Amino acid sequence: MRRLRSSEPLRTLVRETRLYPSQFILPLFVCPGEAVRRPISSMPGNFQLSVDELVKDSEEALSLGIGGVILFGIPASKDEFASGAYADDGITQRAVRALKSAVPKLLVITDVCNCEYTSHGHCGKVVGNEVDNDASLDWLAAAAVSHARAGVDIVAPSDMMDGRVAAIRKALDQAGFSNLPVLAYAAKFASVFYGPFREAAESAPQFGDRRSYQMDPANGREAMREIELDLEEGADMIMVKPAMPYLDLIRQARDRFSAPLGAYQVSGEFSMIIAAVLNGWLDRDRAILESLTSIRRAGADFILTYFAKEASRLLA
Ligand code: PBG
Numbered sequence: 001m002r003r004l005r006s007s008e009p010l011r012t013l014v015r016e017t018r019l020y021p022s023q024f025i026l027p028l029f030v031c032p033g034e035a036v037r038r039p040i041s042s043m044p045g046n047f048q049l050s051v052d053e054l055v056k057d058s059e060e061a062l063s064l065g066i067g068g069v070i071l072f073g074i075p076a077s078k079d080e081f082a083s084g085a086y087a088d089d090g091i092t093q094r095a096v097r098a099l100k101s102a103v104p105k106l107l108v109i110t111d112v113c114n115c116e117y118t119s120h121g122h123c124g125k126v127v128g129n130e131v132d133n134d135a136s137l138d139w140l141a142a143a144a145v146s147h148a149r150a151g152v153d154i155v156a157p158s159d160m161m162d163g164r165v166a167a168i169r170k171a172l173d174q175a176g177f178s179n180l181p182v183l184a185y186a187a188k189f190a191s192v193f194y195g196p197f198r199e200a201a202e203s204a205p206q207f208g209d210r211r212s213y214q215m216d217p218a219n220g221r222e223a224m225r226e227i228e229l230d231l232e233e234g235a236d237m238i239m240v241k242p243a244m245p246y247l248d249l250i251r252q253a254r255d256r257f258s259a260p261l262g263a264y265q266v267s268g269e270f271s272m273i274i275a276a277v278l279n280g281w282l283d284r285d286r287a288i289l290e291s292l293t294s295i296r297r298a299g300a301d302f303i304l305t306y307f308a309k310e311a312s313r314l315l316a
Pocket of ligand 1: 111113115123158159193194195196197198210265266267268
């Protein structure tokens with residue numbers, strides 16, 4: 001076996017899995033204000049960006065050949081009804097309009113969820129002490145339609161309510177957006193690895209946790225059912241999230257479903273690598289590329305990753 005490992009040209013020739021910048025989606029956090037570039041302490045190198053700064057980072061993403069960006073909005077104020085999530089002049093809607101006019105060639109995805117917009121930090125409408133599934137669907141559908149009106153290229157629901165893909169698809173079709181694709185966070189687990197994101201997006205639940213709607217990390221068969229249902233409801237693309245702790249499920253999904261498959265290398269995966277790098281325990285460039293390669297090798301077509309820019313530079 002070692003014959004084909006003896007030089008870099010040979011290794012390159014027989015390499016089975018390759019990385020391209022076009023396979024990466026860069027998550028970006030957008031907040032109100034101007035000239036704001038607020039560092040996220042648990043995610044070194046990531047920032048809450050005002051729309052003008054977001055445009056700059058997005059121009060850079062495009063110039064690096066990155067596949068696209070996914071936007072997370074941090075509204076000026078939150079309420080019980082997540083009204084900022086579906087307001088036509090909400091932070092995400094304004095960001096999409098700005099990007100589509102300043103960087104029209106860049107693919108823009110929006111995360112569709114309520115947790116950044118609710119005062120309690122849950123992903124849906126809270127009734128009593130519970131997140132009410134069906135009452136949350138109207139908000140999600142309204143948010144998706146408002147993003148569509150702003151000109152987004154793909155909407156990506158991440159809330160894990162049952163029936164959200166069907167509700168969003170129907171609302172988009174009725175509003176005249178039958179061509180807009182839905183990327184479903186189909187198998188999304190109640191993961192500890194979202195911790196740093198919740199600082200970034202200011203979306204930590206104020207009581208309880210998300211285990212009544214996000215999946216139990218122990219369940220693989222259930223993940224396949226979630227994906228199957230989202231496809232039946234009209235999802236155009238599917239996603240497994242997080243990525244590295246769930247490579248087995250990325251592989252199972254790849255083998256079972258033909259739809260384009262994404263994986264989200266989430267905030268905690270990013271921060272673990274960076275923490276080890278900052279301690280001098282891991283080589284930065286190799287850790288980034290090996291982690292991304294493993295996710296692609298498991299079967300993901302594209303990867304949402306906070307390393308999108310850095311990895312693209314490494315591959316250049
Ligand atoms: C919103 C959402 C979350 C993430 C993406 N969309 C947080 C959560 O579900 O608590 C996590 C992304 C990351 O950790 O990088 N629901």
